[in-house]
Amino acid sequence: MAESALDNVATVHVEKKASKLAAFAKFRELGLLIFIILLCIFVQTRNSSFLTIGNLTDMITNTAILSILALGMMLVIITRGIDLSIGSTLALSGMIVAQTVSVYQGLHPIVAILIGIGIGLVCGVTIGFFVSKIGVLPIIATLAMMNIFRGLTFTVSNGQWVSSYQMPDSFVSIATSKILGINTLVFIAIVIYIIGFYFVNHTRTGRQIYAVGSNPESAKVSGINQTKILLMVYSIMGGLAGLSGVLWVAKFASAQGDTAAGYELTVIAACILGGVSIAGGSGKISGVILGAILLGILNNSLPLMNVSPFWQMAIQGSIILFAVILNALVKRGVERNNLLRRKI
Structure with a gap:
């Protein structure tokens, strides 16, 4: 009787712990938002210039490209993959487009953007082919293509930069112009996220992406074409990286061989x-937006607080490590909660 009572107490304790972690998983984005707000308040107390309109505008603009890339990476990671080549794809796209507009000064910015997206799509389809058709591990395929794309960037540029004075004002203005009163970079990011939200949450293909990442074997038995899904997510990632290359070059008004090195x-x-x-198998667009915003705040606020660059890297690394540990605990709690429900 005594042992039975102890077992019941232990079971109840495990159930409560699992339920708490499962409940936290539902409100994780809210917790991250609260953390961001508290961080902003703390930084403002240390430097009153943080929450000024100028600084906030600059911070949001800088975060736009990161958020666009993060959306594509989310789709890749959900399928249990990874893409280490996006920095090189971004650089290659940006370099070719910069060289093109420097020769054809009258080229419309929209055409330049389409060229960049096209280059990124070619890179993404190439990686997707190796991963989905040949069966190369994503980390190996993207690591190899990272070096190939970076080498191509240096080859097409002959190691030379394309500077702002070589680019037409119409192209550089992509980063400074506004659409409906919103900075163009931010506007593009918002449009992409609206499309991404609808695609992930309201289309059959979006649900299939999660199914492939959650349980590849079950997805295969269900008739889901995994080859098509994998090829698609890497193509989307490549296209977004190509777009980001154009936006990056326009924003910083220069194209270099080592652009975005390590940005992946x-x-x-x-x-x-x-x-x-x-x-794989889980992730929300709202969470990715908040994750990008948090990194943008850290990159902006730590220099304002005169934190050493070396400590900046350590602080960011510590926050990422904490997030990984928290994700592991939450996932374990959700799994335990589901297991207990099945037993009941």
């Missing part, structure tokens, strides 16, 4: 902070 790690970090499971 920042994009992955934004996804992890936003609650996207590196094991």
Whole structure:
């Protein structure tokens, strides 16, 4: 009797712990939002210039490109993949477009954007082919293509930069112009997220992406074409990276061979902070947006507080590590909660 009572107490304790973690999973984005608000208040107390209109506008603009890339990376990670080549794809797209507009000064900015997206799509389809058709592990395929795309960037540029004075004002103005009173970069990011939200939550293909990441075997038995899904998500990622290359070059008014080197790690970090499971199968667009915003705030606020660049990296790394641990605990809690429900 005594042992039975102890077992019941232990079971109740496990159930409560699992239920709490499962409940936290439902409101994770709210918790992240509260953390961002508290962080903003703290930074403002340390530097009154943080919440000024000028600084906030600059911060949001800087975060726009990161958020666009994070959306594509979310889709890739949900399918249990990874893309380490996006920084190189961005650089290659940006370099070719910069060279093109420097020669054809009258080229319309929309045409330049389409060229960049096209280059990114070619890169993404290439990676998707190796991953979906050949069966190469995503980390191996994208690591190899990262170096190939970066090498192509240096090859087409001959190691030379394309500077702002070589680009037409109409192209550079992509980053400074406004649409409906909103900065063009931010407007493009908003449009992409609206499309992405509808695609993920209200289309059959969007649900299939989650199914492939949650349980590939079950998805295969259900008749889902995994080859098509994998090829599609890497193509989307490539297209968004190509678009980001054009926006990056327009914003910084220069194209270099080492543009966005290592930026893929920042994009992955934004996804992890936003609650996207590196094991695949779970992730929300709202979380990815908040993850990108949090990184944008950290990149902007730490220099304002005169934090050493070395400590900036350590602080960001610590926050990412905390997010990974929290994601693992939440996932374990959800799994335990589901298991207990099945037993009941």
